[in-house]
Amino acid sequence: MSASSPASVPAVDTSSAGPPASGEPLPIAPPAAGQLPIVGGTDQNATIPGRRESLAEGGAFKGQRSGSRIGIRRRMPAAVLRVLREKLVAAPCVTTELAEALNREFGLQEKYNVVQPWHFLVRERRAEEEERFLATLKDVRRRQQRAARVLKKTVGKMGESDRQLWENGAYLKLVEMIYVRLMENKSELPTAELMALSKAMAEHRRVSAREPGATGKEAVGAGGELPEDFGEVVKQIYGTNFHAPS
Amino acid sequence: MMANGRDAKEIKRIRNELLVALKVVYPAALQADQLLRSLLVLFPTLEFEHVKRDLCYLTEKRYIERVAADSESDASLTPWRRRWFRLTATGMELADQCIRDPALDES
Numbered sequence: 347m348s349a350s351s352p353a354s355v356p357a358v359d360t361s362s363a364g365p366p367a368s369g370e371p372l373p374i375a376p377p378a379a380g381q382l383p384i385v386g387g388t389d390q391n392a393t394i395p396g397r398r399e400s401l402a403e404g405g406a407f408k409g410q411r412s413g414s415r416i417g418i419r420r421r422m423p424a425a426v427l428r429v430l431r432e433k434l435v436a437a438p439c440v441t442t443e444l445a446e447a448l449n450r451e452f453g454l455q456e457k458y459n460v461v462q463p464w465h466f467l468v469r470e471r472r473a474e475e476e477e478r479f480l481a482t483l484k485d486v487r488r489r490q491q492r493a494a495r496v497l498k499k500t501v502g503k504m505g506e507s508d509r510q511l512w513e514n515g516a517y518l519k520l521v522e523m524i525y526v527r528l529m530e531n532k533s534e535l536p537t538a539e540l541m542a543l544s545k546a547m548a549e550h551r552r553v554s555a556r557e558p559g560a561t562g563k564e565a566v567g568a569g570g571e572l573p574e575d576f577g578e579v580v581k582q583i584y585g586t587n588f589h590a591p592s
Numbered sequence: 593m594m595a596n597g598r599d600a601k602e603i604k605r606i607r608n609e610l611l612v613a614l615k616v617v618y619p620a621a622l623q624a625d626q627l628l629r630s631l632l633v634l635f636p637t638l639e640f641e642h643v644k645r646d647l648c649y650l651t652e653k654r655y656i657e658r659v660a661a662d663s664e665s666d667a668s669l670t671p672w673r674r675r676w677f678r679l680t681a682t683g684m685e686l687a688d689q690c691i692r693d694p695a696l697d698e699s
Binding site: 479482483486490493494497501505506509511512513514515517518521522525526529530 | 621
């Protein structure tokens, strides 16, 4: 390219002869209009989208934004951040005295424009808690789905077809026990709970047999008996029921 | 942070979990004590008083209703922990996300 080319802009101003005097700025030519400076020796102008437009509008580079808008991790060297984290975690509680001591030690406010150094830890802990919650929720949902499947298969049809069962104590107790057992992921049924269920069902049968129709519970069959499949369901779950062998 | 020490997001989560638990056993009901036990897995610091408030709230919104079991001689004397609750039709629609309630919307 010839030196007389109108489009050519020299990177160094060679008009003045001889070395510059002490204290004088180096004769680096200012970038011409439309020409962007190369940052860090890499051709970032071409790879960062929007940078050219941002600079043309007089905007700053991404790394040159005001301190409050940049995350602490990007402002502070990793080594300093690690030590700061250790000190914060080791402290029983963050006080203004501790914050001032850290500020003095690391020059947080002067060097990095960090006023509240514990905020990044709070955010991190919240994110960890959220992650733990979602993992637990996933497990709970899996158990609930399993409970829903078992309930639908065993007592679901009874409740859907017989509205009166909704207030039947034995039915409610049975549903609750299945749900709670499956949700707690336990395979054994305590004797106390089995006895409670037995009593509830026996009491229900006794009341129904004594006053057929008086309680208005048409859920029980004729003669004060529970629905036909109720005993079968109990037998499937607990291995026995209250019906005497025929 | 709300007055009861829980933020709005967690309050909504707790109320939604109550609905989901009741949805699993629908059309049957669950006792308030069992609801608390199932929620403790997700919210270990939850107290019964909070669950009680939420049950009242959801009842007033007609999403759940109290069921007086035939074993309860006097429903008004039944302790809160022993009271049965079940989803209403509207509550089921909400739990199935067929309808939306901004007060319970977590997003």
